[in-house]
Amino acid sequence: MITVGMNYEILEGKETIFEKAFANVLEAMKTMEGHQRSFLYKDVNKSRSYLIISEWSDRNAFDAFIRSDRFAKVVNWGKEQILASRPRHQIYGQ
Numbered sequence: 001m002i003t004v005g006m007n008y009e010i011l012e013g014k015e016t017i018f019e020k021a022f023a024n025v026l027e028a029m030k031t032m033e034g035h036q037r038s039f040l041y042k043d044v045n046k047s048r049s050y051l052i053i054s055e056w057s058d059r060n061a062f063d064a065f066i067r068s069d070r071f072a073k074v075v076n077w078g079k080e081q082i083l084a085s086r087p088r089h090q091i092y093g094q
Helices: 015-029 059-066 069-081
Strands: 002-009 035-042 049-056 088-092
Touching: 002 059, 015 035, 015 049, 015 069, 049 059
Parallel strands: none
Antiparallel strands: 002 049, 002 088, 035 049
16 A cells, blocks of 8 residues: 655635535545545645645556546646645655
């Protein structure tokens, strides 16, 4: 199993939109082979900063997800509408 940490900085005023979008993405992730579970955390000291923790059966399953059309659509939408800066991802365990 691997755990992936995905850090996001959101544009001011877009927090609710991001949280709702995550709920939709989570539903799609539930259908992805190898996805175990994911959680969204919000920084209590920096309200536009979020962390998504996602657990996958293995690195190949996660890589398939980030290469998927679904993920590409969300990334493009995020860059144009939601993100204040480039996301930072970290993979733990392999």
